[in-house]
Amino acid sequence: MSAIQPLHIQHDLMLYPSAPFNFDGTVHKPSHFPSSDNVYEEGQYWQTMRFKGRVLGTRMVNKGSIDEPCVELSVYAAEEIPPDEIKRGSDEIEYRFDMKADLSDFYRKFADDEILGPVLDRWRGMRVMVNASLYEFLVIATVLQNATVKRSVQMFENLFQRYGSRVAYDGRDLSVYWPPEAIHETSEEELRALKVGYRAKQLKRQAQPFVLGELNEFHLRTLLTDELKPILLNIYGIGPASVWYLLFEVFKRYDALDYISPWERKIYSRLLFDKELVDTEVILDEVSARWGRWKMLAVHYIFEDLFWQRKTQHIPWLEELIRL
DNA sequence: CATCAGGGCCCTG
DNA sequence: CAGGGCCCTGAT
Numbered sequence: 603m604s605a606i607q608p609l610h611i612q613h614d615l616m617l618y619p620s621a622p623f624n625f626d627g628t629v630h631k632p633s634h635f636p637s638s639d640n641v642y643e644e645g646q647y648w649q650t651m652r653f654k655g656r657v658l659g660t661r662m663v664n665k666g667s668i669d670e671p672c673v674e675l676s677v678y679a680a681e682e683i684p685p686d687e688i689k690r691g692s693d694e695i696e697y698r699f700d701m702k703a704d705l706s707d708f709y710r711k712f713a714d715d716e717i718l719g720p721v722l723d724r725w726r727g728m729r730v731m732v733n734a735s736l737y738e739f740l741v742i743a744t745v746l747q748n749a750t751v752k753r754s755v756q757m758f759e760n761l762f763q764r765y766g767s768r769v770a771y772d773g774r775d776l777s778v779y780w781p782p783e784a785i786h787e788t789s790e791e792e793l794r795a796l797k798v799g800y801r802a803k804q805l806k807r808q809a810q811p812f813v814l815g816e817l818n819e820f821h822l823r824t825l826l827t828d829e830l831k832p833i834l835l836n837i838y839g840i841g842p843a844s845v846w847y848l849l850f851e852v853f854k855r856y857d858a859l860d861y862i863s864p865w866e867r868k869i870y871s872r873l874l875f876d877k878e879l880v881d882t883e884v885i886l887d888e889v890s891a892r893w894g895r896w897k898m899l900a901v902h903y904i905f906e907d908l909f910w911q912r913k914t915q916h917i918p919w920l921e922e923l924i925r926l
Numbered sequence: 927c928a929t930c931a932g933g934g935c936c937c938t939g
Numbered sequence: 940c941a942g943g944g945c946c947c948t949g950a951t
Binding site: 747 | 932933934935
């Protein structure tokens, strides 16, 4: 990996998300594993991104409130950026943080829901967030597979060290993703040296369609879920567990939940039924009956609410499941 | 020391 | 459609 690159050109602009907007609940997801391409502090979020061939640093600062949202976005780069590219970058950030969403129906409908209601009170205005491109998210999904959190983090950081780069801006020093070409050109053996095991083959096969221009994230966003899902499942290494992470986080499909993995099953059993282990079919029927087309968003609220609680209080049964 | 499951998926029979 | 195999790690 090369030296740290300073990003000393800075552009500031204001973003106005639709209200209500919960800044902290949106930019920071405590259930996600930590990674060196972003930092969160209350009211502030730093995130690098590789966008349209350019390496950017971003900083978002909360300048508003839940009912009068305002976010100051600073974009940092190594060289001057034309205004239209700044605009495209900020549009992309608005998309990734779902800033223009209208969830009023969701809040109205479930205000009195016995499980969701109290959570909505705490997190009204929280949005679905993705801090990666589609290609980058495939890497995340891949390192998550069949691994504990600790190992996922290790594989991920090994990849950053070998193929990514480092940038410095606003007093921060963060990793940046590599372009898919970097993995396309490397060998499976080199990848395996980073302890990713059988995932080396997946990582290479996943980079290919992006290098060849066969998958266009912006086009995919326009598709109906029924058209989109089979395309995503067709990506090598993407199966039933990963596909709904993609549909929900990358493509903002609020109903994308039709598979529950073993560790999630244990968590939902507790939260929805107050039991240790409930049949996955029963859980899926329950979330569909309760929350219908909002089921994944509903579950997301409940899940993140739990992990925010974990920051300040010890939840023994949860600690046992996370296995860092 | 050996064995095994872990925040899956592919491939085969 | 069921089940074995795959990489590596840490728990037992």
